[in-house]
Amino acid sequence: MSTELFVQYLFAGITYGSIYAIVAIGFNIIYNTTGIINFAQGEFVMLGGMIAITLLSFMPLPAAIALAVIITMIIGALIEIIFIRWLKNPSVLRMIIITIGLSILTREAAVHIWGENIRALPYFVGNEITTIGIMGARISPQVLWVVGVCGVMVAVLHLFFRATSVGREMRACAANRLATILCGINPRNMVTFSFVLSAGMGALAGCVMSPITYSQYDMGTGLAIKGFTVAILGGLGNSGGAVAAGLLLGVIEAFSVSVVPLAFQDAIAIAILLLILFVKPHGIFGSGEAARLKAF
Amino acid sequence: MKRILPILPLLAVVVLVQLVTAWTGTQYYLTQMTMAAYYSLLIIGLCVLMGYAGQISLGHAGFFAIGGYLSAALTTRSLVPFKEAALVRLLDNCGMLHAGKDLYGGELLVVTPWAAAVFAVLVAALIAVAIGIPVLKLKGHYLAMATLGFGIIIYRLVLATPWFGEADGISGVPPFQLFSGVTVSGETSVRILNYYLAWGVLLCGLVLLINLMQSRIGRALRAIHGSEEAADAMGVNIARFKLQTFVLSAVFAAIAGVLLTHYNGGIGPSEAGVMKSVRYVAIVAVGGMAHLWGAMFMGVLLNFLSLRGVFGSYDDAVFGLILIVIMLFAPDGILSLITGRKKQAVTVPTVQQDREV
Amino acid sequence: MAILAVENLHRRFGGLHAVNDVSFQVAAGQIKAVIGPNGAGKTTLFNLVSGALTPSSGVVRFQGKDIQGRRPFEIAALGMARTYQNIKMFAGMTALENVMVGCHLRGKAGFLSSMLHAPWTWNEEREVLGKSMELLELLEIGESAHVLATSLAFGQQRAVELARALAMQPSLLLLDEPAAGLNIYETAEVGRLITKIRDMGITVLLVEHDMSLVMDISDEIVVLCFGEKIAEDLPAAIQNNPEVIKIYLGE
Numbered sequence: 001m002s003t004e005l006f007v008q009y010l011f012a013g014i015t016y017g018s019i020y021a022i023v024a025i026g027f028n029i030i031y032n033t034t035g036i037i038n039f040a041q042g043e044f045v046m047l048g049g050m051i052a053i054t055l056l057s058f059m060p061l062p063a064a065i066a067l068a069v070i071i072t073m074i075i076g077a078l079i080e081i082i083f084i085r086w087l088k089n090p091s092v093l094r095m096i097i098i099t100i101g102l103s104i105l106t107r108e109a110a111v112h113i114w115g116e117n118i119r120a121l122p123y124f125v126g127n128e129i130t131t132i133g134i135m136g137a138r139i140s141p142q143v144l145w146v147v148g149v150c151g152v153m154v155a156v157l158h159l160f161f162r163a164t165s166v167g168r169e170m171r172a173c174a175a176n177r178l179a180t181i182l183c184g185i186n187p188r189n190m191v192t193f194s195f196v197l198s199a200g201m202g203a204l205a206g207c208v209m210s211p212i213t214y215s216q217y218d219m220g221t222g223l224a225i226k227g228f229t230v231a232i233l234g235g236l237g238n239s240g241g242a243v244a245a246g247l248l249l250g251v252i253e254a255f256s257v258s259v260v261p262l263a264f265q266d267a268i269a270i271a272i273l274l275l276i277l278f279v280k281p282h283g284i285f286g287s288g289e290a291a292r293l294k295a296f
Numbered sequence: 297m298k299r300i301l302p303i304l305p306l307l308a309v310v311v312l313v314q315l316v317t318a319w320t321g322t323q324y325y326l327t328q329m330t331m332a333a334y335y336s337l338l339i340i341g342l343c344v345l346m347g348y349a350g351q352i353s354l355g356h357a358g359f360f361a362i363g364g365y366l367s368a369a370l371t372t373r374s375l376v377p378f379k380e381a382a383l384v385r386l387l388d389n390c391g392m393l394h395a396g397k398d399l400y401g402g403e404l405l406v407v408t409p410w411a412a413a414v415f416a417v418l419v420a421a422l423i424a425v426a427i428g429i430p431v432l433k434l435k436g437h438y439l440a441m442a443t444l445g446f447g448i449i450i451y452r453l454v455l456a457t458p459w460f461g462e463a464d465g466i467s468g469v470p471p472f473q474l475f476s477g478v479t480v481s482g483e484t485s486v487r488i489l490n491y492y493l494a495w496g497v498l499l500c501g502l503v504l505l506i507n508l509m510q511s512r513i514g515r516a517l518r519a520i521h522g523s524e525e526a527a528d529a530m531g532v533n534i535a536r537f538k539l540q541t542f543v544l545s546a547v548f549a550a551i552a553g554v555l556l557t558h559y560n561g562g563i564g565p566s567e568a569g570v571m572k573s574v575r576y577v578a579i580v581a582v583g584g585m586a587h588l589w590g591a592m593f594m595g596v597l598l599n600f601l602s603l604r605g606v607f608g609s610y611d612d613a614v615f616g617l618i619l620i621v622i623m624l625f626a627p628d629g630i631l632s633l634i635t636g637r638k639k640q641a642v643t644v645p646t647v648q649q650d651r652e653v
Numbered sequence: 654m655a656i657l658a659v660e661n662l663h664r665r666f667g668g669l670h671a672v673n674d675v676s677f678q679v680a681a682g683q684i685k686a687v688i689g690p691n692g693a694g695k696t697t698l699f700n701l702v703s704g705a706l707t708p709s710s711g712v713v714r715f716q717g718k719d720i721q722g723r724r725p726f727e728i729a730a731l732g733m734a735r736t737y738q739n740i741k742m743f744a745g746m747t748a749l750e751n752v753m754v755g756c757h758l759r760g761k762a763g764f765l766s767s768m769l770h771a772p773w774t775w776n777e778e779r780e781v782l783g784k785s786m787e788l789l790e791l792l793e794i795g796e797s798a799h800v801l802a803t804s805l806a807f808g809q810q811r812a813v814e815l816a817r818a819l820a821m822q823p824s825l826l827l828l829d830e831p832a833a834g835l836n837i838y839e840t841a842e843v844g845r846l847i848t849k850i851r852d853m854g855i856t857v858l859l860v861e862h863d864m865s866l867v868m869d870i871s872d873e874i875v876v877l878c879f880g881e882k883i884a885e886d887l888p889a890a891i892q893n894n895p896e897v898i899k900i901y902l903g904e
Contacts, residue, residue, distance in 0.1 A: 083624065091627075266452055270448055277441075277442050504769070512762045512767060512774075522746060531757055
């Protein structure tokens with residue numbers, strides 16, 4: 001394999017990997033505050049892209065994206081308030097089924113609003129054929145946008161959890177819900193906020209990736225299962241692990257194109273997921289101790 | 297046999313439906329009733345797995361597809377190019393091959409439906425064992441995602457394999473002569489026969505599962521659901537029972553797949569899709585999880601309505617909505633609203649307990 | 654001959670030494686009690702013996718066999734039954750069905766013969782049913798046989814759990830606080846019952862807080878404190894053991 005082809009694959013892998021990492025972190029945020037795996041996580045990404053594309057006919061690109069993210073955040077909040085908030089001690093099975101139902105409803109709503117067509121946001125800079133050279137490979141500037149935005153999101157999120165009081169309250173809520181209540185924090189608001197946060201992140205990722213990967217009503221399931229793979233790979237609840245695992249999966253997928261047919265690409269991610277679940281259920285980067293605390 | 301008595305009124309209803317359709321000239325309803333019965337066979341199998349053994353599976357359409365696709369491919373794909381291969385010869389000598397002419401008069405050599413069906417169900421069972429051993433060690437979200445992943449892999453495989461017809465699926469699947477005079481086929485001339493056949497198969501399946509639930513094995517399964525730790529201490533080999541139940545439900549799904557494929561004369565990739573698996577889970581949930589009768593009733597009703605196209609383009613949305621509404625307001629199934637039957641809330645670990653224990 | 658032998662058993666949870674170098678033996682036909690203050694490691698000891706937890710080191714011998722690394726269901730098959738401190742009923746099943754699960758090991762019916770309701774399983778079913786009913790009547794809860802086990806009163810659930818354990822026809826029965834939550838009359842009743850079980854030829858190892866019960870029925874007593882065995886003796890001697898008194902009454 002030539003160097004430039006190598007770099008080409010590498011960047012493709014990193015691009016997809018960043019998206020997977022963002023979806024995985026979305027899983028983690030909600031999982032940490034609620035113990036729920038939100039099967040509708042991929043739908044946030046789809047909604048972000050689709051709404052932005054629609055809004056684009058009324059306003060300039062940055063405004064459309066900003067508004068799309070806000071709208072998706074509101075949808076995330078509504079989902080939590082309407083369907084999740086008032087359940088008392090739901091069983092795991094019940095939560096799985098409810099979030100799967102939500103994902104189907106969102107997808108069906110999308111197909112009735114936007115149809116089955118594949119859409120895309122325009123490239124943020126230049127167009128499809130604009131490229132910049134990196135080590136001999138031709139890379140679309142949008143790739144840098146994706147990687148950059150995802151990187152900034154992860155950094156901001158890290159700061160948010162460490163340095164703001166809301167972030168600290170959310171972490172407290174994840175560590176011990178009862179003790180948080182005793183400290184006068186309302187964990188319910190934290191749960192709503194975790195849905196808002198993870199919806200917003202998903203939506204923004206959905207916007208920046210749209211020009212390269214396109215947006216379609218049914219993109220959510222595939223993203224969700226890959227995001228989950230990454231979340232498990234990185235250790236459920238561990239966002240640093242998610243970034244590393246996301247990039248790893250993206251790169252593996254990208255390079256697998258040269259070995260197996262494109263049609264089996266998804267199957268590879270899933271096969272990796274199954275393999276990890278069977279061999280090391282608490283993830284490669286996750287510790288056994290932490291997994292026991294959040295054991296299922 | 298007291299336990300099977302409730303079958304009799306049901307049998308009467310089945311006959312009554314046929315007579316009414318004959319009388320009102322609406323026999324075309326029987327086609328969807330037949331298909332709904334086959335889908336319900338899968339659903340009662342899944343009901344035992346989910347409701348009694350307490351294991352969720354989001355990949356059961358995969359087993360249905362394994363059964364359907366294998367029997368479809370084996371009975372339509374000609375073996376003429378491999379005529380001289382030792383295996384093909386052996387099969388031929390065992391009477392498992394069937395020679396004929398294709399549409400254009402060319403030579404056609406295919407596996408007989410019986411051999412194909414047995415092979416398809418066996419493969420489904422073996423895959424269930426291979427997948428089940430590692431998967432059933434998982435719980436909760438992990439189990440859900442792993443089974444979902446299995447379903448997606450099967451879907452991708454049929455979609456990407458020319459032998460399985462890729463996006464077009466397989467058509468022209470021949471009728472399946474079970475024994476002399478009884479043929480699984482969608483021909484109008486045998487519509488009534490096939491209606492009774494499908495319902496016969498479904499009711500047999502139901503009786504078998506009811507028997508199972510009221511036996512030593514059924515008690516052990518329910519005990520596992522009640523308290524895994526205590527069942528373990530009572531000497532119940534939990535891993536083995538979970539696996540056996542998983543394989544059993546996979547076999548039910550594969551049989552449904554085989555029969556429905558021969559009835560429809562073909563199968564397409566949507567039968568392997570994730571939405572199908574989710575739909576089956578939805579129906580079991582609506583029926584009340586640990587409720588064979590509820591699962592069967594809802595399976596027939598919802599599949600019939602869906603096949604009649606009552607839900608139009610909102611088909612999937614309806615099932616999504618059903619899932620949410622049932623899980624929010626009646627997690628013990630829709631029948632619990634009518635009868636007030638409340639199951640003990642302690643049976644399943646809650647999300648919070650799960651994390652903190 | 655010792656039916657159960659615990660040798661140098663250790664179990665750590667992180668830095669906590671829940672069971673620390675505990676050794677003792679239970680002779681066949683005995684009622685042996687394990688006592689100690691809260692957090693002494695009694696329930697952990699039970700979980701180690703029954704296979705629910707694996708020891709960090711040490712050996713548990715049951716009927717002469719080292720049962721290290723065996724799963725609880727395998728140990729159960731060797732003839733060990735147990736009850737739980739916080740009762741674990743099989744939810745969604747009646748009292749009778751709960752007890753019938755206890756007969757699981759003695760049944761043979763498999764998946765296929767069960768599904769076919771094969772004639773050769775009928776006899777077995779009848780026997781299991783009769784035996785389970787008998788046990789419920791022995792524990793005087795026969796009239797609640799068809800009630801959902803989880804909707805029974807606390808004391809009755811205890812009885813169902815005990816019947817379920819007896820249905821296994823064990824040679825060794827582990828009772829984890831059988832009198833917890835019972836009043837003095839019920840406690841005395843439990844005492845008589847345990848003696849009766851012993852007279853049926855079943856060896857009993859129990860963990861209990863109620864001193865009057867323990868002193869009344871036990872043949873021998875082991876005292877644990879902070880995971881370590883500090884005494885093992887006859888009840889009368891334990892009552893006068895200065896170290897035991899110190900633990901229970903303070904300096």
